[in-house]
Amino acid sequence: xxxxxxxxxxxxxxxxxxxxxxxxxxxxxxxxxxxxxxxxxxxxxxxxxxxxxxxxxxxxxxxxxxxxxxxxxxxxxxxxxxxxxxxxxxxxxxxxxxxxxxxxxxxxxxxxxxxxxxxxxxxxxxxxxxxxxxxxxxxxxxxxxxxxxxxxxxxxxxxxxxxxxxxxxxxxxxxxxxxxxxxxxxxxxxxxxxxxxxxxxxxxxxxxxxxxxxxxxxxxxxxxxxxxxxxxxxxxxxxxxxxxxxxxxxxxxxxxxxxxxxxxxxxxxxxxxxxxxxxxxxxxxxxxxxxxxxxxxxxxxxxxxxxxxxxxxxxxxxxxxxxxxxxxxxxxxx
Amino acid sequence: xxxxxxxxxxxxxxxxxxxxxxxxxxxxxxxxxxxxxxxxxxxxxxxxxxxxxxxxxxxxxxxxxxxxxxxxxxxxxxxxxxxxxxxxxxxxxxxxxxxxxxxxxxxxxxxxxxxxxxxxxxxxxxxxxxxxxxxxxxxxxxxxxxxxxxxxxxxxxxxxxxxxxxxxxxxxxxxxxxxxxxxxxxxxxxxxxxxxxxxxxxxx
Numbered sequence: 001x002x003x004x005x006x007x008x009x010x011x012x013x014x015x016x017x018x019x020x021x022x023x024x025x026x027x028x029x030x031x032x033x034x035x036x037x038x039x040x041x042x043x044x045x046x047x048x049x050x051x052x053x054x055x056x057x058x059x060x061x062x063x064x065x066x067x068x069x070x071x072x073x074x075x076x077x078x079x080x081x082x083x084x085x086x087x088x089x090x091x092x093x094x095x096x097x098x099x100x101x102x103x104x105x106x107x108x109x110x111x112x113x114x115x116x117x118x119x120x121x122x123x124x125x126x127x128x129x130x131x132x133x134x135x136x137x138x139x140x141x142x143x144x145x146x147x148x149x150x151x152x153x154x155x156x157x158x159x160x161x162x163x164x165x166x167x168x169x170x171x172x173x174x175x176x177x178x179x180x181x182x183x184x185x186x187x188x189x190x191x192x193x194x195x196x197x198x199x200x201x202x203x204x205x206x207x208x209x210x211x212x213x214x215x216x217x218x219x220x221x222x223x224x225x226x227x228x229x230x231x232x233x234x235x236x237x238x239x240x241x242x243x244x245x246x247x248x249x250x251x252x253x254x255x256x257x258x259x260x261x262x263x264x265x266x267x268x269x270x271x272x273x274x275x276x277x278x279x280x281x282x283x284x285x286x287x288x289x290x291x292x293x294x295x296x297x298x299x300x301x302x303x304x305x306x307x308x309x310x311x312x313x314x315x316x317x318x319x320x321x322x323x324x325x326x327x328x329x330x331x332x333x334x
Numbered sequence: 335x336x337x338x339x340x341x342x343x344x345x346x347x348x349x350x351x352x353x354x355x356x357x358x359x360x361x362x363x364x365x366x367x368x369x370x371x372x373x374x375x376x377x378x379x380x381x382x383x384x385x386x387x388x389x390x391x392x393x394x395x396x397x398x399x400x401x402x403x404x405x406x407x408x409x410x411x412x413x414x415x416x417x418x419x420x421x422x423x424x425x426x427x428x429x430x431x432x433x434x435x436x437x438x439x440x441x442x443x444x445x446x447x448x449x450x451x452x453x454x455x456x457x458x459x460x461x462x463x464x465x466x467x468x469x470x471x472x473x474x475x476x477x478x479x480x481x482x483x484x485x486x487x488x489x490x491x492x493x494x495x496x497x498x499x500x501x502x503x504x505x506x507x508x509x510x511x512x513x514x515x516x517x518x519x520x521x522x523x524x525x526x527x528x529x530x531x532x533x534x535x536x537x538x
Contacts, residue, residue, distance in 0.1 A: 089351035
């Protein structure tokens with residue numbers, strides 16, 4: 001194409017200047033538009049992320065609420081079936097004994113009295129547990145950690161159940177070294193250990209219950225070991241599953257409503273700990289609690305350690321000298 | 335003939351309480367106990383019982399699962415249900431097994447003694463004072479015994495596969511029963527069903 005340059009035109013009216021000018025303006029507009037689009041895209045991305053995050057949060061809250069609801073429904077059943085009904089019969093039977101004192105045979109009196117004592121104790125335990133569960137549902141944020149001697153705490157817990165153990169000829173052994181100082185929330189940890197010891201006692205006729213502890217490289221390990229009835233794989237899975245922790249099935253006189261483990265699991269979350277169960281029917285049970293040293297900083301490390309812990313357990317399980325066909329499961333609490 | 339009574343209940347306090355009432359108020363000396371379905375069946379084999387006081391939920395399942403067998407093997411055994419579960423629901427379903435004695439555990443002491451005494455003396459007519467009219471508003475009343483069996487395991491959180499193996503039923507049958515339970519109770523999911531069951535005292 002030929003361009004005719006006209007010398008009489010003013011410079012800024014030259015076709016060259018006009019084209020360059022137009023081009024410059026177009027490029028400028030294009031760049032601005034592009035930038036705007038980019039900024040909008042980034043904004044949108046941030047927004048989407050925010051929404052996703054919120055959605056996830058809400059979903060988690062929903063799940064937690066649903067779980068709580070489920071537990072509440074179960075608690076209603078437990079209260080009506082395992083608390084109200086036995087209380088009724090405790091009352092009716094007590095009254096009956098009072099009124100017919102002279103006609104009841106000595107054998108029958110002893111039998112009924114023993115039953116009343118056991119029932120009253122079970123009711124107390126169950127109510128305490130429900131109370132604890134409700135308590136730590138609400139006030140789990142403001143709790144402070146404090147250093148304390150684990151040996152002394154275990155001694156206190158054993159003191160509470162000594163009578164029950166002696167009755168059954170069960171030996172309680174505190175293998176935690178004296179002056180073993182740990183930094184934890186003292187009350188929740190006590191409840192966890194108490195529940196584990198009670199479980200062991202309830203499912204045991206004679207033998208030893210031992211608690212020992214070790215400082216590992218990455219955290220603290222506490223083990224509660226018994227020589228009781230042990231558990232089947234199904235029972236262990238039930239305990240570890242988050243779905244239905246509470247089943248009211250109970251062996252005669254030994255309550256198994258699963259509430260103890262529900263509380264143990266909830267409190268371990270609070271304590272930033274996890275646990276593994278190693279057990280088989282008639283082979284006893286070993287529960288290992290693990291508390292990683294530095295939460296947050298070495299989360300990956302501690303997860304790996306928990307894996308190692310689980311693997312170790314599995315190893316021990318295969319050894320014929322220890323537990324025979326032992327079932328090993330680990331529970332990762334986040 | 336002297337009555338020979340067997341109590342099957344998973345709560346030992348309740349067994350002892352009833353045993354004591356039978357001895358002190360009704361003069362029945364021969365009372366035995368069982369806690370589970372398995373124990374109940376083996377106990378029935380051991381002795382000739384005349385009366386059975388039976389809870390619905392036992393430690394290893396529901397007695398709904400063994401009642402048909404018990405009825406078949408021991409047609410002369412008198413059975414009385416003593417449960418905390420809703421009488422309107424379970425009592426209705428159990429009539430198909432010719433079980434007409436149903437006492438709720440929430441009954442008063444006097445009612446319990448009268449009821450037990452009637453049962454032991456083989457009175458067929460129930461005292462009307464404990465005869466609560468079936469409330470038509472209860473959505474669980476229409477459930478059959480089979481459906482109640484499935485309901486029990488459903489409420490315990492078992493899946494179709496587990497239920498079918500526990501009750502020895504085909505998966506399809508369990509699914510159908512499940513659908514019917516949801517239809518009859520007009521619930522859409524397990525959560526609703528559980529809450530409804532708790533409300534109507536059908537949940538254990």
